[in-house]
Amino acid sequence: QVQLQESGPGLVKPSQTLSLTCTVSGDSVTDGGYHWTWIRQHPGRGLEYIGSIYHNGRPDYSPTLKSRVTISVDKSKNQMTLIVNSVTSADTAVYYCGAATVVTYSFDYWGQGTLVTVSS
Amino acid sequence: QSVLTQPASVSGSPGQSITISCSGSTSDFGTYSYVSWYQQHPGKAPTLILYAVGNRPSGVSTRFSGSKSGNTASLTISGLQAEDETDYYCSAFTPTDSWMFGGGTKVTVL
Numbered sequence: 001q002v003q004l005q006e007s008g009p010g011l012v013k014p015s016q017t018l019s020l021t022c023t024v025s026g027d028s029v030t031d032g033g034y035h036w037t038w039i040r041q042h043p044g045r046g047l048e049y050i051g052s053i054y055h056n057g058r059p060d061y062s063p064t065l066k067s068r069v070t071i072s073v074d075k076s077k078n079q080m081t082l083i084v085n086s087v088t089s090a091d092t093a094v095y096y097c098g099a100a101t102v103v104t105y106s107f108d109y110w111g112q113g114t115l116v117t118v119s120s
Numbered sequence: 121q122s123v124l125t126q127p128a129s130v131s132g133s134p135g136q137s138i139t140i141s142c143s144g145s146t147s148d149f150g151t152y153s154y155v156s157w158y159q160q161h162p163g164k165a166p167t168l169i170l171y172a173v174g175n176r177p178s179g180v181s182t183r184f185s186g187s188k189s190g191n192t193a194s195l196t197i198s199g200l201q202a203e204d205e206t207d208y209y210c211s212a213f214t215p216t217d218s219w220m221f222g223g224g225t226k227v228t229v230l
Contacts, residue, residue: 037219046224047158047166047209060218096165105213106156106171113165 002026002034004097004111012091012118018084022097022111029073029080032056034099036080037107038071042093050095053080055102087118124149124210124222131228132200140225142193142210149220154213155193157186160224161206169208170195197227205229 008020020038027033038050051061051071061069070083084091094115098107125143132138142157144150155173158166168177173193174186183198193212197204210222 039221047211047221049219049221052218062218100213100219101171104156104172104175105154105219106168107158107166107211108168108171108177110165110167 002099002109004099004109006095006097006111006114008095008114008116010115010117012087012116013120014088014118015086018082018087018091018116018118020082020095020097020114020116022080022082024078024080024099027099028075029053029078030057030075032102034101034109035105036071036073037098037100038080038082039096039098039107040093041096041113042090048093050082052100089118092116092118124212124220126208126210126222126225128223129226129228131230132197133230134200134202136200137196137198138200138227140195140197140208140210140227142195142212142222144191144193144212144220146214146216148214148216149212150191152212152214153188155186155188156211157184157195158209158211159206160209166209200229202229 003025005023012018032055035052037052068085094113096113097111099109157170160166170186173188185196208225
């Protein structure tokens with residue numbers, strides 16, 4: 001059973017950098033079982049794909065966020081990290097990490113989500 | 121980034137069946153079968169209820185079923201119950217567009 005836990009600051013100032021960590025238990029972020037993914041949800045809105053680290057280690061980013069986003073994994077800590085640069089109020093959202101199976105590309109596991117507010 | 125189109129809301133009476141549609145705008149969506157559906161209760165993370173169009177994970181009620189025809193996937197909830205009243209999202213993966221999500225559908229049990 002895979003478990004995911006997001007962590008990071010709940011408040012970030014405009015123009016600064018947002019950094020979140022997803023701690024994975026029950027599987028290894030580098031063993032190829034899942035595509036490790038970040039998804040966000042603006043208040044009262046739908047789900048938005050941010051990006052992934054595919055099971056082969058290749059990153060993939062949403063075209064709308066690609067210029068500001070970096071996703072990486074830390075094997076020693078079994079964690080995935082999300083960095084979003086130059087944040088604005090439009091980046092205020094609940095951020096989820098998810099694990100998508102390599103066979104069906106469905107998100108079988110989700111973290112509980114963490115709310116990030118961008119405000120001065 | 122392509123977006124999947126869902127109706128904003130669908131309603132039905134207890135015991136009835138309802139269907140939520142999910143339409144893709146790219147030709148890839150019609151080709152691939154990596155469509156999944158999620159249920160999300162307020163303040164909670166989404167949970168997977170269908171994968172690969174119509175497959176249910178262990179523990180998901182048989183009242184949930186899925187299908188796909190051309191560029192439109194569908195989620196059907198049979199025997200609607202009060203506990204089904206919440207939000208539902210479709211998602212699809214294609215090699216050219218990676219993951220896409222629908223805008224979400226609020227189900228109301230009358």
